[in-house]
Amino acid sequence: MLQLGASDGYEPLKRVLIEFLRAEGLHLRSEQLLITDGCQQAIDLVCKAFLRPGDSVALENPTYPGAVAIFAGARVRMLAVGVETDSRRIGHVGMDLDALESVLLQNRVKFIFVTPDFHNPTGTMLPLAERRRLLEIASHYQVPIIEDSIYARLRLRGTALPSLKALDKSGNVIQIDSFSKIAFPGLRVGWCIGPENAIERLRLVKQSTDLHTDQLAQATLAEFVRRGYLARHIAKMKKVYRGRLEAMEAALEKHMPKEATWTRPEGGMSVWVTLPPGFDAGELLIHLRERGVLFVPGRYFYLQNPQPNTLRLGFAALDEKKIARGVQTFSELLKVEFQKRQRGARSELPSRVALI
């Protein structure tokens, strides 16, 4: 373990991971699995292996900023595909497949990057019919999919859906995944599943990138999985996170001004809030930070057309009391802002009229 190892991963980890995935219904050969330093590196490896400057990828907009950083650094063109975020609507939620299809019609796209389960930042989950349609579209246009499954095991309610990888018959999906959200983020170990020829190409790029993933971390996680601790840890996390998500939703219902809306994710780590147009989440954050409340302004997740009135509230890292208090503090500030604006609108009216 302390000597140089294999670029495709530490064999005992690969073995227990294949067993773990088999218990989830995914049957893999070792040649279809590459251990990486996490999903971030997996995207970087895909980029180095298969993309050249000027190539195009289609991504959800908003999306994970770490993916944008990689593609931007590699001078890959990013084509934004909208995300339907209203999870109270029946039917389609997640990547807008009509928009995707028009992007694929008009551009030579090399990859579709998509997070079907508990999309970061919106928390949306692509329904089964849309998963099938996405695979058909990808197959029709012969564009492979990178499926980011990093949050899929953090399902906190509702019924699990098969991944794109599980539904795919044509070897058109590279699935990236990680121990980061289900075990220890500080241990940089993830994995990548795909057709053997793609995995072999990624393995060679992995080798020239950093030889292999740290073996102390791989051996630690192998033992963690082998002893059944991972399955138990996930069950425990889900129970804790479910309580936190419910606490956040209860607080939002109770305190939020009626003008704000938010998503109802069935899993993941965050809720996506939309304020009325004209509000700037970044400005609100300046005031809330002083009161000990933090969130991520939505604009950081947009490839284009950033919506300043959106924001991501994380519920995973805080206990239920802190969540309730944070949402209340946030809501109170929002209400004050609403009142200011209404007064401002009234008081400004005469001067505006005077200017006409």
Added chain:
Amino acid sequence: MLQLGASDGYEPLKRVLIEFLRAEGLHLRSEQLLITDGCQQAIDLVCKAFLRPGDSVALENPTYPGAVAIFAGARVRMLAVGVETDSRRIGHVGMDLDALESVLLQNRVKFIFVTPDFHNPTGTMLPLAERRRLLEIASHYQVPIIEDSIYARLRLRGTALPSLKALDKSGNVIQIDSFSKIAFPGLRVGWCIGPENAIERLRLVKQSTDLHTDQLAQATLAEFVRRGYLARHIAKMKKVYRGRLEAMEAALEKHMPKEATWTRPEGGMSVWVTLPPGFDAGELLIHLRERGVLFVPGRYFYLQNPQPNTLRLGFAALDEKKIARGVQTFSELLKVEFQKRQRGARSELPSRVALI
């Protein structure tokens, strides 16, 4: 430690590493130090941060194949600079600085990649006067240097020379280094030292590449350094490796046919052997492998003009008896090959004459 960490490295490791380097005479601020997944990743990060397809770098020829793999993958042009390998010669050994200067005159070069201490594969060490001249040349042509110091602490005899980084006054050197050769290669942790603005740029690229280096490995090594184990371990390794190098040299002197020459490295992990022209180390390896003897044919280390009659003998991983036996087996095969060739030359002579 188990949560996401800082992209520039785990703070306790950075702290003890700065102390460790200070004891070696290098005074650093934290902003001049970036933790990486090892030297392989450090080269990859430099490549991503500062090089674009079509840019040129100057490298020793032969050189470390891992560097070639990175630059080739990034479509960076590699310019070969010869290496003087005869360590019995007084004076210049290592990168041919006249050749470097002519490469810099004729090309717009973005980086000089050089291993001044115990160059892989030749084991050469650049003398002090040549280190100074290399810095002057680099400064004159305004080309920054990447100094690979991975073997520098494995000095097994002779007097240590200051690194290029230590000699540099103009902030023109990025030094890459690693725990790989002095502690545990399976723990992928190394570091990179440079001017603050370069380190900040590399940190941002590191962040988008894999967020940060594994923290379990970083914490383990921090403790290993803090308790003084690393210094003790290096001292022990040097003693063991010195015995192995001497055993290899004794066996080479005793058994090798006089037509072969080899370098006399003062450190590192290998000896570079040159056979007479016409010998092919790759072909010899096929026969030796069956007898349990392995080496790396020299051709794998060349950017251009591969010399099939060269090879790298590693002495670090085997005990002295195995080294002696391996060199003897190798030498015996070589002698048989020599005799075959001499007989062949004699017996072929008439037929060649007949053909004229």
